[in-house]
Amino acid sequence: MTDRKELLKELEILSNAFGPSGFEEEVIQKIAGLADTLHCENDAMNDLYMTADGKINHDRPVFMLDAHLDECGFMIQSIEDNGLMPFVMLGGWHMSAVPAHSVIIRTSSGRKVRGIITSKPVHFMSAKERADSSLEIEKHYIDVGCSSRQEVIDTYGIMPGDPVMPDVAYSYDEDGDICFGKAFDNRVGCLCILETMRRLQQIGFDKLDVEPVGAFAVQEEVGERGAAVTAVRVKPDFAIVFEGSPADDIYVPKNTAQGSLRKGVQIRHFDRSYISNPRFIQYAMERADEKGIRYQNAVRRGGGTNAGILHNKTDAVPVLVLGVPCRYVHTHYNFCAPEDIEAAVCMAVEVITGLDPAKQAYILGKNILKRD
Numbered sequence: 001m002t003d004r005k006e007l008l009k010e011l012e013i014l015s016n017a018f019g020p021s022g023f024e025e026e027v028i029q030k031i032a033g034l035a036d037t038l039h040c041e042n043d044a045m046n047d048l049y050m051t052a053d054g055k056i057n058h059d060r061p062v063f064m065l066d067a068h069l070d071e072c073g074f075m076i077q078s079i080e081d082n083g084l085m086p087f088v089m090l091g092g093w094h095m096s097a098v099p100a101h102s103v104i105i106r107t108s109s110g111r112k113v114r115g116i117i118t119s120k121p122v123h124f125m126s127a128k129e130r131a132d133s134s135l136e137i138e139k140h141y142i143d144v145g146c147s148s149r150q151e152v153i154d155t156y157g158i159m160p161g162d163p164v165m166p167d168v169a170y171s172y173d174e175d176g177d178i179c180f181g182k183a184f185d186n187r188v189g190c191l192c193i194l195e196t197m198r199r200l201q202q203i204g205f206d207k208l209d210v211e212p213v214g215a216f217a218v219q220e221e222v223g224e225r226g227a228a229v230t231a232v233r234v235k236p237d238f239a240i241v242f243e244g245s246p247a248d249d250i251y252v253p254k255n256t257a258q259g260s261l262r263k264g265v266q267i268r269h270f271d272r273s274y275i276s277n278p279r280f281i282q283y284a285m286e287r288a289d290e291k292g293i294r295y296q297n298a299v300r301r302g303g304g305t306n307a308g309i310l311h312n313k314t315d316a317v318p319v320l321v322l323g324v325p326c327r328y329v330h331t332h333y334n335f336c337a338p339e340d341i342e343a344a345v346c347m348a349v350e351v352i353t354g355l356d357p358a359k360q361a362y363i364l365g366k367n368i369l370k371r372d
């Protein structure tokens with residue numbers, strides 16, 4: 001088990017890593033750097049596979065641990081004569097969270113350049129502009145402080161197609177026991193895979209009735225594209241999807257909130273991509289009750305995760321979606337609580353270690369049609 005301080009240090013490394021959708025290589029390098037003796041291998045899209053020894057043996061049912069690597073970011077679309085750069089979104093931003101923030105552009109040579117997403121200072125706004133809160137991406141640009149197109153190219157080497165991420169440095173406040181940073185959706189999930197795999201390794205992979213495989217998927221924020229590949233490669237029999245889920249506790253009454261900070265791991269029953277396997281959830285809740293793990297149930301009105309792909313791509317796969325509530329996902333700055341990360345990891349470890357053949361058969365629905 002990794003010490004709490006160490007684990008939060010790892011979250012810092014993962015949160016700060018550059019990884020908008022389609023540009024996740026720095027994130028997989030960081031994960032591989034933290035993986036010790038666990039074996040890491042990537043495919044051409046930069047999906048990352050973490051195993052005990054580099055193989056998926058299928059000698060036991062395969063238990064896949066999924067999390068997406070990518071974060072919401074942007075891409076430079078073009079460079080105007082005045083040096084301002086129109087951009088497109090990578091992932092689901094709302095325009096109200098976009099202007100007046102600093103960002104990091106990464107050029108093809110790997111150089112990182114700080115820019116500001118334009119906003120018009122209030123001094124220059126007409127009364128009508130001040131009253132109008134509608135925002136269009138076409139009216140905003142990324143500014144790196146240059147005054148001409150040539151200056152942008154000559155000074156920084158920025159070109160159309162270069163990816164952009166929020167410019168935020170991770171920090172942890174010990175008094176409040178709270179983590180601050182960007183991309184908690186879903187570097188928190190990546191951390192959960194890493195730590196779950198470590199704890200299973202400590203127990204002994206060969207002692208388990210399933211074969212655990214970590215699968216870190218690219219491009220979830222633009223439509224679960226990486227999971228379409230990892231599902232086929234890993235061919236899971238069971239899966240857990242870890243997510244840095246949107247916390248709702250500051251928007252709705254106590255009894256309606258389903259993603260509250262410090263209330264434990266969130267078990268997702270429903271979203272637009274997946275109706276959870278009720279037998280799997282029942283088993284997970286029993287296991288959590290037995291072991292004293294805190295959890296909260298979530299029935300989402302929107303949203304979707306890689307579970308939408310994993311549960312029916314290669315076979316009928318029971319998937320458990322475990323969320324760590326994170327405030328303000330899909331914006332620059334997030335908060336999450338270490339105890340919720342711990343609850344998610346404990347839940348995964350207990351679900352996997354308890355999954356004996358009888359439990360597997362039950363979750364797979366083998367007792368539903370009784371034959372004499």
Ligand SMILES: [Zn+2]
Pocket residue numbers: 068185186220243244
């Ligand atoms: Zn996510």
